[in-house]
Amino acid sequence: MLGPLLQPPAAISQNGNPETILKQQLDRLEQVAKAAEIDASRLYGMEVVPFANDPRAMEDVKGKVKEWLVQNTIRSDPEVRDAMGTVLRRRRTDAPAGARGNR
Numbered sequence: 001m002l003g004p005l006l007q008p009p010a011a012i013s014q015n016g017n018p019e020t021i022l023k024q025q026l027d028r029l030e031q032v033a034k035a036a037e038i039d040a041s042r043l044y045g046m047e048v049v050p051f052a053n054d055p056r057a058m059e060d061v062k063g064k065v066k067e068w069l070v071q072n073t074i075r076s077d078p079e080v081r082d083a084m085g086t087v088l089r090r091r092r093t094d095a096p097a098g099a100r101g102n103r
Helices: 018-047 055-076 078-091
Strands: none
Touching: 055 078
């Protein structure tokens, strides 16, 4: 996704100043990042509208979102995923691959 924004100066123009071209690319990248931030903020705002009139519910939602973000970040770490896989393999040596639960 960043490829079109950040290409080597030779791929964009043979005649331009590399510093100027790089500055233009970084400016475009900054604009895309700001637009993504604005979109994310708007989407979050729309999602929490049902809780806007209840401060307690809003705090609960914020806490749950924060907890989810932390857990998701931890679980997506390659070292954590490898460790979890190792532990699960040791626990279930007799279960077939892909088996879940006991039913």
